[in-house]
Amino acid sequence: MACFYEIAVDAPLLHPLTYAQPTGSDDPLPVGCCVRVPLGNRKAVGYVLGPAEKEKGEPRFVIKPILQVLSQKPVFPEELLPFYRWIARYYLHPLGEVLRTALPLQPTSRGTGRVKEKLQTVVVPGAQLVDLIEGREGPEIVAALAKDSTLQLKKAELKTLGIFLETFTAQGHQPVLRSLLNKLYSGAGPRIKQLASAGLLELAEQRVYRDPFGEPPPLFPAPDSLTGEQEKVLAEILPAIDGEAFAPFLLFGVTGCGKTEVYLQSVGHTLAAGKTALVLVPEIALASQLEAHFFSRFGDQLAVLHSGLSDGERFDQWQRVLQGKAKVVLGARSAVFAPLRNLGLVVVDEEHEPAYKQEDGLHYNGRDLAVLRANMAKCPVVLGSATPSVISYHHCKEGKYTLLQMQKRVANQPLPQVQIIDLTETGRSRPDLTFSDALINGLADTLEMGKQSLLFVNRRGFSSSMLCRDCGAIVQCRHCEVSLTLHRGRNRLLCHYCGYSRSPNVVCDACGSTRVHGVGIGSERIEEEVQQLFPQARVARLDSDTTANRKHYLSTLKDMREGQVDILIGTQMIAKGLHFPGIRLVGVVWADSGLSVPDYKAAERTFCLLSQVTGRAGRGEDPGVVIIQTYQPQHYALELAQKHDYPAFFAREIAVRAPLAYPPFTRLVNIRFSGAREQQVQQAAQQVAGFIRNHKWASSLELLGPTPAPLVKIRDKTRWQLLIKSSNQQVLHAVCAAVLEQKGKLWPSAVRLGVDVDPENMM
Known part of the structure; x- marks a missing residue:
């Protein structure tokens, strides 16, 4: 049958x-x-x-x-x-x-994909050699074989056997790589085949796991003792691991309080109980930083999963987990899919980070799926952050999560003093540069003290826009309605959305003027200005332009750790997770970039980012200093970040969201439309909106739009969106499912419709 x-x-x-x-x-x-x-x-x-x-x-x-x-x-x-x-x-x-x-490999309809197991040939003793090895040295065995007239071994074959036996013994009787024998004796290749035919050697295939670490990461020994706060929160987490029941914790700990050690202790306890652990971080940069800590503690039991690995490395790491050889998985959001069995603990570091949300394809949130995995596995989940998401903190207030707090830094180091510089009123001795006098003086003082500085700017490139000084037009991408960014190092104008590039020697598309100049700031420009101000300083830059090569990123971190860098400049990747005791000064070059974004989470993101980057200062013996430059010094996100007052920020933000019915008071779905023809896209969005308004559950919904998306054109596609609010999750999903069933009826195939549940980015 x-x-x-x-x-x-x-x-x-x-x-x-x-x-x-x-x-x-x-x-x-x-x-x-x-x-x-x-x-x-x-x-x-x-x-x-x-x-x-x-x-x-x-x-x-x-x-x-x-x-x-x-x-x-x-x-x-x-x-x-x-x-x-x-x-x-x-x-x-x-x-x-x-x-x-x-899955880590992408099969195609023509086969299993380009990623395969990597195999190597090894040499082991054959049947006739096994008995001779017992209790004898290599030269003695070779001498015995030379006298065996039935074998008639030649001199080159005996030499090959001698080298094999010597290597085999030195490796503790483990298989010997055929390639190694070829290196030790250039004539070994054909002799190995002859010896295998005689039954003295055997050839086998052995799988090779491609090492994602390359150079062994630096070792971080466990501390001699834990702080009182670490012991207190572990007293809550460890029994929950033993309890084998779903238990969600929010670990709210200030920057530098030792949350990483709590994670390590919790994972160690989980492994001792015979279970596995999953640890998520929002970005590859943070995974690279934590790798050393987890590798130091758990060695070969650790697997890493993130897109920074090669296809082969990622495939091998997945296989090690699938086969049960790796018990701890550390990775970015996609690691939430790791095939761990007998899961005993899930950790989500920097749980507030929007990077946990996948913005294309499957619009999943890695943090939320981590909570779901813990729920299904009946184990605890620890969400850690110095600036928890408003939604997670609200869950604590509502009793859904258990709040654990760590309010002191390790060794009772004080939180840094934060100074806000109002750029609208502050006079500058160098108006040609981006720096206020306070920030220049702070950098100079830090250099003189032999300490390190960190400068944060939330944009890469040299100039964020190219402006025509005659008509005021901005040079835009030909495929997207966004400005092109000048990258002076590459001598190109680049679109950060589609990758389009062109020469910086342009004329204005609007008026034909050649007086087109760069305006705005980026990390590349800040690097150049720092080198002008402090030519003697050792300067490094970390952003997506300089860290495409993972080895370069890790090398820069190593130089920073060893004090070989005086001033580190970078984007968001340096704002969190870094622990360098030598950093005295943190400078935020322009704090306002996130506040102008048309998104209800703009204030939350700005507060979190400023608080996180502020926390990089003062982790050593010297108190930290932070200087924030802004044009909006009175904004509550900046004022409360200056005071390190998250509870006050939460209260203020909740008061703003409640009357507008934004999360956590409702759930959201963003339906996005895109297509080459603007009229088709607009019509499709309006027809879908009309369908929803006539749905039987329309009274349980609130519709915003349809309207053009804030970034209305990307990659030659016009974009519209329709935002749906409801306090009833089941209704939201039922209505959206009903919309998807209308595919081909409400909108043509030329228009692409995407459903983003719990959207993180409104752009």
Whole structure:
């Protein structure tokens, strides 16, 4: 009797499909294996979800057989299938595309993808050699074989055997790499084959795990003792690990209080209990910083998963986890899909970070899925931050999360003194530069003291815009309605959205003037100005332009740690997670960039960013100093960041959001429309809005729009959006699911519709 399978096809299909057993095969297919299936006139990749029953009676359609099994072994554990199904339902995303997002390799319809296991040939003793090895030295064995007339071994073969036996013994009787023998003796290659034919040696294939660390990370020993606050919060977390029940904690700890050590102690306790642990960070940069701490403590039990690894490294790390060889996973948001079994603890560091939200494809939030994994695994989850998200802190107020607090820095170091410089009133001795006199003097004093400074600017490049001085027009990208950024190091104008570039020697598109000059600031410009002011200083820059090479990023961190850098300049990647005791001064060059964004979270993001970057100062013996330059000194986000007063900020922000019915008081869904023809996009958005207004649950919703998106054109596509609010999550999902069922009716195929549940970015 033929078997039928439920297959999640990697295609924009709302539901899985049914396929029959592959022709000519009776072997049952396990849940999680990867297959190739027919889909219309093409072939597609799919994932086996389990057996399916054929409909009774007359079939409505012919059930086609699976064409090919691409992976005999499951590529994900069956116990994670409910997790993947929940994601597909909640984010209204096809299950097959959810699985493709989760997996480290991207299979194609023509095969299993370009990532394969890396194998190497090793040499081991053959049957005739095993008995001789017992209790004898290598030269003695070679001498005995030389006298054996039945073997008739030549001099070169005996030499090869001697080198093998010497290496085999030195390695503790472990297999010897064939490539190593070739290096030790250039004539070993053909001799190994001859010795294998004689039964003296055997050749085997051994898997090689590509090392993601490269150079071993620096070691960080465990502290001799814990602080009182660390012991207090661990007294809550460790029993929860032993309790084997879902327990969500919000660890609210000031910068420098030792949250990382709490994570390490908690993970160590989890491993001692025979369980596994998942640790998430919002960005690759933070993963690279924490790798050394976790590798120091857990060694080969650690696997790292993030997009900064090569395809082969990421594939190997996934396999180590899938096979149970790695018990601790550390990574960015995609690591939430790691195939860990017997999960005993989930940690989300910097849980407030918007980087946990995936902005294209599957719009998932890594932090929220981490909480879900802990819930499904019946284990505790620790959300850590010095500036918790408003939503998480509200959950504590409502009793959904348990609040754990750490209000003192390690060794009772004081929080830095913060000075706000009003750029509208402050006179500057160098008006040609971006720096106030206070910041210049602070940098000079810090250099004289032999300490380090950190300068934060939330934009990369040299000039954020190119302005025509005759007509005031801004030079824009030809494919996006955004300004081009000058990157002087590359001598190019770049679009940070689509990658379009052009020469900086431009004429104004509006009036033809050649008087086009760069305005605005970026990290590249700040670096140049610092070198003008302090030519003797050792200056380094970290942003996405300089850290495309991971080795360069780690090298810069090493130089900073060893005191080889005087002034570090960078974007958001230097604002959090860095622990360098030598940093005395932190300067925020322009604090206002995030406040002008049309987003209800603008104030929250500004407060968090300023508080985080402020926390980089004063982690050593000397008190820290922070100088924030701004044109809006009276804004509550800046005033309360200066005072390190998160509770006051939360109270102020909640008071702003409540009357406007923004989260945490409601849930949001942003429906986005994009297409090449503006009229089509606008019409599609209006038709969908009309459909929702006439829906039976429309009275439980509030619609904002449809309107053009703040960034109305990206990559030659016009963009509109429709924001839906409701306090009823089930209603929101039901209405959006009803919209998706109207595909091809309410909007044409030329218009792309995307549903973003719990949007983090309104742009």
